[in-house]
Amino acid sequence: xxxxxxxxxxxxxxxxxxxxxxxxxxxxxxxxxxxxxxxxxxxxxxxxxxxxxxxxxxxxxxxxxxxxxxxxxxxxxxxxxxxxxxxxxxxxxxxxxxxxxxxxxxxxxxxxxxxxxxxxxxxxxxxxxxxxxxxxxxxxxxxxxxxxxxxxxxxxxxxxxxxxxxxxxxxxxxxxxxxxxxxxxxxxxxxxxxxxxxxxxxxxxxxxxxxxxxxxxxxxxxxxxxxxxxxxxxxxxxxxxxxxxxxxxxxxxxxxxxxxxxxxxxxxxxxxxxxxxxxxxxxxxxxxxxxxxxxxxxxxxxxxxxxxxxxxxxxxxxxxxxxxxxxxxxxxxxxxxxxxxxxxxxxxxxxxxxxxxxxxxxxxxxxxxxxxxxxxxxxxxxxxxxxxxxxxxxxxxxxxxxxxxxxxxxxxxxxxxxxxxxxxxxxxxxxxxxxxxxxxxxxxxxxxxxxxxxxxxxxxxxxxxxxxxxxxxxxxxxxxxxxxxxxxxxxxxxxxxxxxxxxxxxxxxxxxxxxxxxxxxxxxxx
Numbered sequence: 231x232x233x234x235x236x237x238x239x240x241x242x243x244x245x246x247x248x249x250x251x252x253x254x255x256x257x258x259x260x261x262x263x264x265x266x267x268x269x270x271x272x273x274x275x276x277x278x279x280x281x282x283x284x285x286x287x288x289x290x291x292x293x294x295x296x297x298x299x300x301x302x303x304x305x306x307x308x309x310x311x312x313x314x315x316x317x318x319x320x321x322x323x324x325x326x327x328x329x330x331x332x333x334x335x336x337x338x339x340x341x342x343x344x345x346x347x348x349x350x351x352x353x354x355x356x357x358x359x360x361x362x363x364x365x366x367x368x369x370x371x372x373x374x375x376x377x378x379x380x381x382x383x384x385x386x387x388x389x390x391x392x393x394x395x396x397x398x399x400x401x402x403x404x405x406x407x408x409x410x411x412x413x414x415x416x417x418x419x420x421x422x423x424x425x426x427x428x429x430x431x432x433x434x435x436x437x438x439x440x441x442x443x444x445x446x447x448x449x450x451x452x453x454x455x456x457x458x459x460x461x462x463x464x465x466x467x468x469x470x471x472x473x474x475x476x477x478x479x480x481x482x483x484x485x486x487x488x489x490x491x492x493x494x495x496x497x498x499x500x501x502x503x504x505x506x507x508x509x510x511x512x513x514x515x516x517x518x519x520x521x522x523x524x525x526x527x528x529x530x531x532x533x534x535x536x537x538x539x540x541x542x543x544x545x546x547x548x549x550x551x552x553x554x555x556x557x558x559x560x561x562x563x564x565x566x567x568x569x570x571x572x573x574x575x576x577x578x579x580x581x582x583x584x585x586x587x588x589x590x591x592x593x594x595x596x597x598x599x600x601x602x603x604x605x606x607x608x609x610x611x612x613x614x615x616x617x618x619x620x621x622x623x624x625x626x627x628x629x630x631x632x633x634x635x636x637x638x639x640x641x642x643x644x645x646x647x648x649x650x651x652x653x654x655x656x657x658x659x660x661x662x663x664x665x666x667x668x669x670x671x672x673x674x675x676x677x678x679x680x681x682x683x684x685x686x687x688x689x690x691x692x693x694x695x696x697x698x699x700x701x702x703x704x705x706x707x708x709x710x711x712x713x714x715x716x717x718x719x720x721x722x723x724x725x726x727x728x729x730x731x732x733x734x735x736x737x738x739x740x741x742x743x744x745x746x747x748x749x750x751x752x753x754x755x756x
Contacts, residue, residue: 237341241333241348248329248352251614252322252361257314259622260634263735265364266671269317272297273309273677281464283471285478289366291461291471292405296320296369310678314364321368325361328372328573334379338386338538340584347580350519354576355613356503359629360566362618366407367566373402374413374570378549385438386538390446397450401457404475408482412556413570420548424541494563499554502565503572506628509621514613514628518606523575526582527551543581550574565631625736634671635733641699641742642675644727648697648744649679651751657681658748659695663688665703668738672699690715696748697727700741708743725749 261269272294275281283291300316301307329351332344351357361368377399384392403410462471506514527547533540553571557563583603590596623633649658656678662669663685676682683695688707700708712724727742727749734740 234341237345240345244345244348244352245326245329248348248358249326251352251358251618252325253319255619256318256322256362258619259362260636260638261314261671261674262363262365262631262633263670265317266674268293268364268366269312269671269674270309272317273312276301276307276312277309282468283462283464283474285474286481289407290405290475291464292402293320293364293366293369295461312677317364318362321363321365322361324368324372325357328357328368328375331372331375331379332577334383335542338542339581340539342584343539343577343580345580346583347577349607350522350579350610351573351576353607353610353614354516354519354572355514355610355617356516356569356572356629357576358614359617359622360569363566365566367569370403370406370410370413371569371573373399373406374410375573377403377414378417378546382542382545388438390449393446393450394453397453398457401454404454404458405461408478409567411479413553416552416556417545417549419552420545423548424545428536428541428544492564493561496558498563499558499565499568499571502568502628506626508616508626509624512616512626514617514626516610516613518602518609519576519579522579522582522586522606523550524582525586526578526580529582529585530578543578546574546577550578565629632735634735637733638671638675641672641728641732641734641740644742645676645679645697645699648727648748652696652748654681658697659683661685661692661695661698661700663698663700663704663708664740665701668701669699669734672734694722694724696745698724698743700743702739702741705741722746 267288271288275294276298281291281294297317297320300319301312304316306312306316329348332348332351336344377396380392380396380399383389384396400414403413458475459472460466462475463469464471503516503520505517508514526543530540530543530547550571553574554568557567557571586599587596590599617627617629621627623630623636625633627633645660649655652658657680660676660679660682662672662676662682665686667684667686669684673682673684683692685692688704688711690711694711698708713721716722723746724743725746727744728740732740732742
């Protein structure tokens, strides 16, 4: 009993460390384009109570509906009042919840494996980084492993409440992102292969399915289906959303195959995790986790036993290998897509650490392994600090993907300064003119301004505003409109607002211009 209490206390400490790493300094990193798009879409739900599922973009509805909770707790009612904490706290809590799920594994995996896996998951730079990212992926990983672990608990214990919990998680998976289907399919393939090849006797999936009474099928499908229908239909306001949640796959896979910007070689995910050169002497790597996960896979398949513990990790090994393989084969790749397979590898790494220490109980080898583990933990903690706090948007950071430059803070600061010294304040007229509408995430950063217009070219019929943000390739057209087209006496002098070479993101520069009378604070309402 005392040992269990000590283990539980250690587990709580790990969760606290994970929470600190995921919840502190959330506004520090610039908002990514995808985060800003999600934020704007959520703002419409917050202010108008409206959400319509779009089967061609933005993924599922659950991210937006869950995000209603933090603003409600903070008495925030308008998009302009939101900040990064209101948004990023949602994936952060999902990342913490992902580790809490491991407590369910204690009975058949053992405390050593749970604690070791929790430590690795808590300080994994990838898991921490994307737990601080306002996108769907961390929620999907949380719901996926909630489904896997609770389903396995049902298969092991045959308790109806685990079946209901697994159905809830399955419904939530569907409402998160289209790729949930791959996770579910690969999980059942893993269970089938475990049953077919290793004849898992402790937990026979086929026998459980055959012995289930009819009402359990109805409960399982009913609960999962109800959650899916509830959110995709916008709480029954948009029945078309239910149909779109199925027909989305045609457009989703077509779009994925045609998007060359996100096509990468098969080894892309392994390279992200294994070895990347950082600024200065830094090396970004989670190679120790991969090494211990390989050890875990070895021990799983080497072990001749057929206990629930071995069976779970064998299924986990097949699941993770297949997930990694499928996503590596697919040409469309974004770094966060690796998270579901990677968290499975984290669990296997915890299993591998435990097994290698149990195998090498004495002698120099045992001490060397312990030293390697300590060095690995220190390395991961150091990288968490650098990837999430010191260089959260640096191009060398392997988890950064087309990320917004920290220059955006300079842009916003200069725009705010102009608004503060002019009587229009936040009603200052602003034009954002960017080729190909490449201005995201500026709609998030200019959310407090009520008079912002967005263009993809210089509009000859629209008068120039006192403040403009413009793509450099449109500079010649802009100068012509500023000084060649206006009649004598109608010209205004514009001065640069941003420093030369100000980046929205790597390779994407923006120029800022402000009328001189506004620059000096003499602008007035007409």
